[in-house]
Amino acid sequence: MIPLISAALFAFLLAVAVAVARTRDLFAAAMLTGIFSLLSAGLFTLLDAVDVAFTEAAVGAGISTLLILGTLSLTGSPEAPPRRSWAPLGVVALAGGALLYATLDMPAFGDPGAPAHLHVAPEYLADTPEDIGIPNVVTAVLASYRGYDTLGELVVILAAGVGVLLLVGSGDGGGGGERALGSESHVRMREKLVLRVVARRLVPFVLLFALYVQFHGDYGPGGGFQAGVVFAAGLILYGMIFGVDEVRRVVGPRAVEVGIAAGVLLFIGVGVASLLGGANFLDYSALDPHDPAHGRHLGILGIELGVGVTVASVMTAIYYGFAGRSRRA
Amino acid sequence: MTLAGHWIYWAIVALMMVGLYVLIARENLVKKIMGLNLFQVSVILFYVAVAKVRGGTAPILVEGAGDVVYSNPLPHVLMLTAIVVGVSLTAVGLGLAVRIRAAYGSVEEDELDRLDEADP
Numbered sequence: 411m412i413p414l415i416s417a418a419l420f421a422f423l424l425a426v427a428v429a430v431a432r433t434r435d436l437f438a439a440a441m442l443t444g445i446f447s448l449l450s451a452g453l454f455t456l457l458d459a460v461d462v463a464f465t466e467a468a469v470g471a472g473i474s475t476l477l478i479l480g481t482l483s484l485t486g487s488p489e490a491p492p493r494r495s496w497a498p499l500g501v502v503a504l505a506g507g508a509l510l511y512a513t514l515d516m517p518a519f520g521d522p523g524a525p526a527h528l529h530v531a532p533e534y535l536a537d538t539p540e541d542i543g544i545p546n547v548v549t550a551v552l553a554s555y556r557g558y559d560t561l562g563e564l565v566v567i568l569a570a571g572v573g574v575l576l577l578v579g580s581g582d583g584g585g586g587g588e589r590a591l592g593s594e595s596h597v598r599m600r601e602k603l604v605l606r607v608v609a610r611r612l613v614p615f616v617l618l619f620a621l622y623v624q625f626h627g628d629y630g631p632g633g634g635f636q637a638g639v640v641f642a643a644g645l646i647l648y649g650m651i652f653g654v655d656e657v658r659r660v661v662g663p664r665a666v667e668v669g670i671a672a673g674v675l676l677f678i679g680v681g682v683a684s685l686l687g688g689a690n691f692l693d694y695s696a697l698d699p700h701d702p703a704h705g706r707h708l709g710i711l712g713i714e715l716g717v718g719v720t721v722a723s724v725m726t727a728i729y730y731g732f733a734g735r736s737r738r739a
Numbered sequence: 740m741t742l743a744g745h746w747i748y749w750a751i752v753a754l755m756m757v758g759l760y761v762l763i764a765r766e767n768l769v770k771k772i773m774g775l776n777l778f779q780v781s782v783i784l785f786y787v788a789v790a791k792v793r794g795g796t797a798p799i800l801v802e803g804a805g806d807v808v809y810s811n812p813l814p815h816v817l818m819l820t821a822i823v824v825g826v827s828l829t830a831v832g833l834g835l836a837v838r839i840r841a842a843y844g845s846v847e848e849d850e851l852d853r854l855d856e857a858d859p
Contacts (some may be wrong), residue, residue, distance in 0.1 A: 586843025
């Protein structure tokens with residue numbers, strides 16, 4: 411049954427991808443990439459990657475589609491007719507052939523003896539209950555065993571956020587025209603009674619759900635990355651329907667900019683606290699000298715909060731930047 | 740090498756190649772970024788497919804359930820952070836496209852080349 415469902419999902423994914431490649435209407439292509447992400451989130455769930463599915467659904471189907479739509483309102487939608495050329499097709503056929511040839515050497519799908527499953531993964535699965543005492547091993551690896559990697563990823567997100575702010579501006583300045591993301595759409599959307607009523611009821615629960623995902627990430631699927639994008643998606647949804655100025659009254663651009671840095675500082679702060687406790691950087695066992703597992707649990711809560719704050723702030727700042735620019739355009 | 744053991748990798752390669760084709764064949768910069776997104780999701784799918792263990796379940800430990808097989812949590816961690824990094828970089832790419840449009844009045848690559856040649 412499961413292989414059948416995955417095969418069907420793959421067929422849908424391929425159809426959507428080909429449709430994205432073929433259509434010249436970029437708005438349609440943007441919506442199709444959103445559908446592509448949602449379908450792939452379904453496939454992630456089937457492949458046991460619930461945390462990944464969660465992130466992909468919030469990011470791919472939510473935020474990145476909105477960003478593309480916002481860009482299109484600035485760059486224009488119809489794509490110029492493509493130049494006919496066989497060279498790209500040749501390159502793709504060659505690369506695809508090489509990759510297919512490489513898969514022949516791979517262990518079969520789902521093989522428990524595959525090298526990927528024999529290195530550190532069994533240790534993580536076996537040691538997590540004793541070391542940290544939380545059931546979600548993905549959170550344990552992300553926040554504790556591989557805290558350095560996660561800090562690096564968070565700094566990349568910070569750098570990308572700063573880059574976008576430098577490129578498109580923080581959305582602060584600018585004439586008072588009524589153009590927000592995507593352009594005049596929110597004026598039209600404000601007239602839609604159903605959207606308005608539903609959004610007003612829904613957004614508080616989206617934000618509440620983000621907080622649940624944030625603090626329940628040790629026990630179920632979730633954590634800082636997912637909570638951050640869900641929280642930002644809630645704010646952006648509100649901004650899409652009621653206009654970006656309404657959101658900026660609640661969460662000011664200044665607060666968002668402070669949040670970007672504060673999250674990373676909190677993460678590093680937890681690391682420094684463990685240094686001061688006499689252990690290595692990001693070795694949280696020092697946070698509670700009497701019970702190392704409890705100390706690690708505290709450390710995970712702290713750095714996940716840092717991740718959540720930075721991710722939510724960066725996503726919101728990017729939205730403000732694009733929305734502010736389309737208002738000036 | 741069997742159909743049952745490898746078809747999922749082949750399907751992922753096919754998806755990946757559609758993304759790569761959009762990335763190199765299309766002239767519109769925003770469309771290129773969409774192609775890059777398709778490519779990225781395919782790569783993530785590949786890692787997650789490698790992490791799957793037959794008969795396994797999501798790596799969230801079930802207390803007192805005896806012998807449960809879990810899928811490999813490590814690729815999940817790497818991929819979920821990669822998604823968020825990916826969307827941040829998508830935003831940087833889109834920001835560049837917006838600035839190019841403001842400077843040149845177009846986001847079509849051949850048009851940009853023509854403008855550059857006309858006014859070096």
